Amino acid sequence: MAASNSYFVPGFGISRAVIQNEIRYHCGPDAIVRPYTFQGRDGFLVTTVGPSLTKAQIDDLKLSSREYEEKQSRIADESNVFVNAPIAMNQRLRRSQ
Template identity: 65%
Template structure:
């Protein structure tokens, strides 16, 4: 059995829901991912005995994340529209 390795993936542009559901596809069935902060940057700690993510795979995760976030926004009604929150008139 291969040794487990852990590495940091910057989280900018990657949805947690997407990376958690897709990580086993890219890195093998034993791969796990969790939110992690490294040197002040938010991202993910990937632990696997399989191959590490390539730049192309990370870009695929970003593209899938963008599509996921757009679907979520439409489903929840948050499509670049102002939402009134406790409007007060100035005197």
């Protein structure tokens, strides 16, 4: 069995939904990806026995992410959903003793 290879991919411009859906296409069927922070930078930890992502593949993920986010934005606009609207939560008040 081949040894697995783990590496960090900076998350700027890459949607979590896109990288999770496309990682197996780029790195093989056993590839997994999860959110990860490395040296204060948010991104993804990719673990695979296949080849690492190339710069061209990362650029493809960024392009797909942009298209995905634009599509999600249009869907939200059509359904009149305000994404950053406050949501009321049921909170109990603390009693002072």
